[in-house]
Amino acid sequence: xxFQLATSxxxxxxxxxxxxxxxVMIWNTASxxxxxxxxxxxxxxxxxxxxxxxxxxxxxxxLPIAVLIPALVGYATERVVxxxxxxxxxxxxxxxxxxxxIVLSDAAKIIYGGQPYSFPPLIEGRPLSILGIVxxxxxxxxxxxxxxxxxxxxFLSQKTSFGKRLRAVSQDRETAKLMGIDVNRTIAEGxxxxxxxxxxxxxxxxxxxxxxxxxxxxxxxKSFIAAIIGGFGxxxxxxxxxxxxxxxxxxxGFYISSHYREVFTFLVLILVLLVRPQGLFPHHR
Amino acid sequence: MKRRNxxxxxxxxxxxxxYLPASAQEPVRIGLDAVLTGPGANNGERIRExxxxxxxxxxxxxxxALPDGSKRPFELVVVDDQxxxxxxxxxxxxxxxxxxxxxxxxxxxxxxTYPTLFVGAEAGIPQFTSSVAQRITQEGHKHIFRARSTxxxxxxxxxxxxxKQEGKKKxxxxxxxxxxxRSGRDxxxxxxxxxxxxxxxxxxxxxVGDKDFTSVAGRMIQxxxxxxxxxxxxxxxxxxVKDLNNLxxxxxxxxxxxxxxxxxxxxxxxxxxxxxxxxxxxxPDDKSKAFNExxxxxxxRDPIGHSVIxxxxxxxxxxxxxxxxxxxxxxxxxxxxxxxxxxxQGTYHPSAPTGDMIHASxxxxxxxxxxxxxxxxxx
Numbered sequence: 001x002x003f004q005l006a007t008s009x010x011x012x013x014x015x016x017x018x019x020x021x022x023x024v025m026i027w028n029t030a031s032x033x034x035x036x037x038x039x040x041x042x043x044x045x046x047x048x049x050x051x052x053x054x055x056x057x058x059x060x061x062x063l064p065i066a067v068l069i070p071a072l073v074g075y076a077t078e079r080v081v082x083x084x085x086x087x088x089x090x091x092x093x094x095x096x097x098x099x100x101x102i103v104l105s106d107a108a109k110i111i112y113g114g115q116p117y118s119f120p121p122l123i124e125g126r127p128l129s130i131l132g133i134v135x136x137x138x139x140x141x142x143x144x145x146x147x148x149x150x151x152x153x154x155f156l157s158q159k160t161s162f163g164k165r166l167r168a169v170s171q172d173r174e175t176a177k178l179m180g181i182d183v184n185r186t187i188a189e190g191x192x193x194x195x196x197x198x199x200x201x202x203x204x205x206x207x208x209x210x211x212x213x214x215x216x217x218x219x220x221x222k223s224f225i226a227a228i229i230g231g232f233g234x235x236x237x238x239x240x241x242x243x244x245x246x247x248x249x250x251x252x253g254f255y256i257s258s259h260y261r262e263v264f265t266f267l268v269l270i271l272v273l274l275v276r277p278q279g280l281f282p283h284h285r
Numbered sequence: 286m287k288r289r290n291x292x293x294x295x296x297x298x299x300x301x302x303x304y305l306p307a308s309a310q311e312p313v314r315i316g317l318d319a320v321l322t323g324p325g326a327n328n329g330e331r332i333r334e335x336x337x338x339x340x341x342x343x344x345x346x347x348x349x350a351l352p353d354g355s356k357r358p359f360e361l362v363v364v365d366d367q368x369x370x371x372x373x374x375x376x377x378x379x380x381x382x383x384x385x386x387x388x389x390x391x392x393x394x395x396x397x398t399y400p401t402l403f404v405g406a407e408a409g410i411p412q413f414t415s416s417v418a419q420r421i422t423q424e425g426h427k428h429i430f431r432a433r434s435t436x437x438x439x440x441x442x443x444x445x446x447x448x449k450q451e452g453k454k455k456x457x458x459x460x461x462x463x464x465x466x467r468s469g470r471d472x473x474x475x476x477x478x479x480x481x482x483x484x485x486x487x488x489x490x491x492x493v494g495d496k497d498f499t500s501v502a503g504r505m506i507q508x509x510x511x512x513x514x515x516x517x518x519x520x521x522x523x524x525x526v527k528d529l530n531n532l533x534x535x536x537x538x539x540x541x542x543x544x545x546x547x548x549x550x551x552x553x554x555x556x557x558x559x560x561x562x563x564x565x566x567x568x569p570d571d572k573s574k575a576f577n578e579x580x581x582x583x584x585x586r587d588p589i590g591h592s593v594i595x596x597x598x599x600x601x602x603x604x605x606x607x608x609x610x611x612x613x614x615x616x617x618x619x620x621x622x623x624x625x626x627x628x629x630q631g632t633y634h635p636s637a638p639t640g641d642m643i644h645a646s647x648x649x650x651x652x653x654x655x656x657x658x659x660x661x662x663x664x
Contacts, residue, residue, distance in 0.1 A: 001503050004532070008499040113326045116520045118550045127531045136531050209496040210520055210550060218494065253500030258491045259462065 004133050005250040011139035011208070013246020014146040018201035019223035020230065020238035021153070022194035028170035028233055029190035032082055035097040038220030039104035040070040040195040044202030045211040046108060049117055059122065067199040074195020078188040086187075101216065108213035119206035142204045149200060150239060157235075166190055225265060229272050231279025240281060244268070312358035313349045313611045315340075315602055316380035316389030317595070318373065318397075321365035327546070328591060329365075332393060332415075335592035337361055338583060339599035350607045357611075359603070362386055366397050373397035374404065381408040387611045388413070388602045390595055395421060395464070402426055410613045411605075411620055413598040415591060419468070422639040428617060429640040432594045432601075432633065436541075438644045439561035440473040441480065442663045443539060446559065446648040447512055448481045450661065451537065457510035458485040459501055459525065461517030463493050469516030469541050486510050495521060502528040511536040518542055523550035530554050545589055548655060555651045564590045564630045565649050565657050576629040597628035601635070631664050 019037060026034045048066035051057045081100055085093050127136040157163035165186045168176040177183050201219075209215070226245050230237020245265055252264045272279065317336050320329035340361045343349055348356035364380055366373030373392050380389045381404050388411040392398045395418035405412040406426045414421065415433045422431050447453045456477065460470035470488070477483045487508040489501055502525060505513050513529060513536065515522050522540045529538060540547065543560025551558070566577045566587045576596070580588040602616070604626065609615040623635040631645030645664045649657035 001507060005499055005503060008497065012497050113322075115327055115546070116550060118523070118552060120552075134532055209524070212520075250497060250500050253497070254503055258489075258495055258500060261492075261495075 001254065002251075003131075005254050006247050007133050007135055008139065009247035009250035010243055011136075011142045011246070012249065013226075013243035014142045015201045015205045015208075015242070016219070016222045016226050016245055017239045017242025018146060018149065018204075019198055019219055020226040020242050021150075021235060022197040022201075023223055023227045024233055024235055024238045025166075025190055025194040025197070027227075029166055030078070030082065030086060030187045032086070032093050033097065034082075034191075034194070035094065035220060036077070036100040036104055036216075037194070037198055037223065038216035038218075039101055039108070040074060040198035041202035041205065041219055042108055042211075042213065042216045043070045043073055043104070044199035045119070045206045045215070046112060046213075048203050048206055049119055049211045053117070053119065063122075063203055066203050067196050070199035070202070071192040071196035074198075075188050075192035077195070078191035082191070083184065083188075101220070105213060105216050108216075112213055114213055116210040116212040119211050121207045122204075138207050142208070145200065145204055146239075149197065153197075153235070162186075162189065166193075222265070225269050229269060229279060231282035234279060234281045237279050237281035241279075311385070312360040313606060314360045314362055314383070314386045315599070316383070316386045316391075317361055317363045318366050318376050318380060318389065318391030319363065319393060320368045321363070322367050328393065328589075331589055332391070332591045332595050333363055334584065335588070336390060336595040336599050337363075338580075339596045343599075343603055349603050349611075352608060352610050361599075366392050366394070368394050368397060370397050370400045374401050377401050377404045381405060381410055386410070387606070387613050388616055390414070390598050392416060393591065402429060405429070408613070409617060411602070411617045413602075415594045418464070422641050426640070427621065430598075430620065430635060431641050432598050432630070432643060433590075434563045434644050434646045435641065436469055436472045437476070438646045438663070439541060439563075440469070440476045442646045442648050442661060443514070443541070443559070443561040444473065444476045444480060445663075446661045447514070447537070447539060448477075448483065451512075453512045453537065454483060455486050455510045456483065456512045456514055457487045457489075457505045457508055459489045459491065459505065459513060459515045459517075461493050461521055462490045463517070466490070466493075466517040473514060473516060473541075485514075491517075491521065491525075493518060493521065496524065498525040498528040499532070501525060502532050502534065505529065506532055506534050512539055513537070514539045516541050519544070519547040519550055522547055523554065526551055526558060527554045543649065543651070543657075545587070548651065548657075553655070555655055556653055557651060559648060559650045559660070561646050561648050562590055562657075563643075563646055564593045565647055565659060567649070567657055568647055568659055568662070572627075572629045593628075593630045597630050597633070600628065601626050601633065 019041060023037050026032055044066045047069045048062050051062040051065055052059060081096060085096050121138050122141050123137040125137050127134045165181050168181055169183055169186045173183055222245055226241035227238045230241030248264060249261045252261050319332045320326055340359050343359045349359040350356050364376035366376045380386055390413040393415045395416040398414050398416040398421055399418060405428045410428060412428050413430045413432050417435050419435060422429060458470060460466040474485060489504055491501055515525055519542050522542055526538045537559055539559045541561060543558050548555050577588060605616050605619050609619040620635045626633045626635055631643055633642040635642050647659050648661035650660045652658050
């Protein structure tokens with residue numbers, strides 16, 4: 001049962017990891033903690049729901065749209081909401097992103113109501129049995145997607161001009177500007193990319209946890225903790241932190257009680273902050 | 286001359302208007318408080334449409350009949366409580382404050398009904414609710430009529446079905462850690478012990494909003510139960526049955542919210558799921574069949590339990606108005622003296638001292654086509 005629980009936790013943890021990854025990307029490029037990150041997940045979910053379930057569009061068409069639209073919203077968010085307050089007091093920026101989270105969440109509730117909606121699995125079929133461990137196909141899709149995305153992001157970061165601009169801006173914004181990099185544009189593109197990653201998480205999670213307007217905040221909290229545990233600003237840390245929380249959730253739920261999941265998540269967070277405040281992998285940016 | 290003629294006609298016209306029956310101007314009004322926005326709005330909209338449909342049918346027959354045989358137009362005044370007690374309080378005050386409203390229906394959510402009970406009680410207006418919390422009818426209010434069976438009825442029917450009909454002895458109980466889940470658990474465990482001498486093999490609670498039920502499902506399977514009885518809300522129930530199926534659970538899944546909302550979420554995982562309901566559209570009696578047919582014709586889909594509850598409530602009020610007229614006091618007095626009233630859902634007992642008018646329930650089981658087949662009926 002231990003391995004069964006751990007495997008299931010890894011799938012959920014992958015989703016946390018993806019959201020945390022987006023968190024970290026925005027922090028690294030714009031020095032902004034975006035508390036609306038969870039809402040980009042919800043936007044992707046509802047776009048997928050509307051296009052696939054309501055309008056009946058095929059999944060191969062819906063999935064890119066469901067990732068693209070949060071990316072566009074992310075880009076617009078940077079231009080309209082974040083850019084005017086970049087450089088302002090930290091509390092101002094935090095308040096703006098909290099406000100944005102509330103606006104986006106309430107907008108989703110007004111449009112879709114508070115009730116959950118089911119979303120069909122991305123891959124049909126009975127769960128697979130691997131070495132005696134039952135693995136739903138949807139979990140395999142989540143795990144595989146995260147691996148592909150992590151490799152893709154590494155490639156993007158190291159080998160492309162966009163990735164190099166992102167890294168330059170995150171390392172030293174002033175020097176990057178002196179080197180001729182359009183910093184504002186790069187930050188906006190970073191926002192779009194991080195919202196797009198959240199969109200991927202949304203599409204992957206929709207068949208597993210149902211689509212609902214109130215999901216953004218709980219996902220945000222778990223992912224935020226994952227990013228801190230991993231070392232805020234560290235991509236590897238965000239991934240490991242997400243997986244750790246996903247697995248811990250399930251193990252605590254089984255061996256202790258599902259009511260103590262949050263307690264143990266926060267205990268681990270406190271422990272990490274006390275013993276290793278820089279996080280588990282602080283240098284992998 | 287012309288001027289004098291005109292004045293004569295005008296006077297005659299005014300006199301004629303003044304002596305027209307009141308029905309031409311003043312409809313008989315009843316109120317409805319439902320959740321029309323926010324969480325639960327789906328259910329609220331189904332409640333509103335059923336009540337409005339019942340009112341429309343009355344108007345199609347010329348209006349609501351009064352004791353003297355005359356008829357007046359019938360009107361439904363609808364307010365929205367958003368499933369929030371504070372919003373519900375002001376919504377119900379609006380209904381009760383309108384003296385032309387002779388009775389009202391709602392709220393549906395116990396969390397709104399309970400704290401607002403005093404408004405209807407003070408006004409002495411008949412109130413019909415579909416809320417299930419026990420305490421709503423246990424505090425001595427004389428104006429409240431519950432038009433739906435409660436936890437106790439449902440759990441009794443479910444326990445009987447599982448133990449007597451299915452012959453199951455190893456039952457595990459999971460429940461949501463909220464008022465609904467805890468009260469469902471308390472009632473089910475008590476009835477299981479009292480009526481069948483059984484204790485659950487294992488009991489587990491979970492938080493509302495949990496998304497991964499692998500650990501709960503794993504614990505249930507490990508304990509070797511042959512039935513998982515889940516008491517809580519639809520989203521968590523749908524996720525739990527999915528994880529149980531994923532882990533290869535072959536026993537029965539019984540659920541106290543196995544309604545159409547659950548079915549929408551659980552999809553094929555709902556096959557074989559058993560659950561108690563106050564009424565279901567596949568109930569095989571003649572009245573249910575006729576109602577279902579008419580509803581299908583009107584709305585092109587299946588009615589839900591709430592459709593019948595509010596359809597019946599409107600018709601019960603109409604029948605009472607026909608006996609004693611459109612007055613709050615007279616209606617309340619009459620209903621409290623009425624022993625039985627036959628509706629679609631079953632036989633109601635408005636004179637029941639607590640206000641619990643009906644105890645009818647069914648146990649359904651979703652077949653392979655995901656149709657809720659009635660496997661047990663309790664009137």
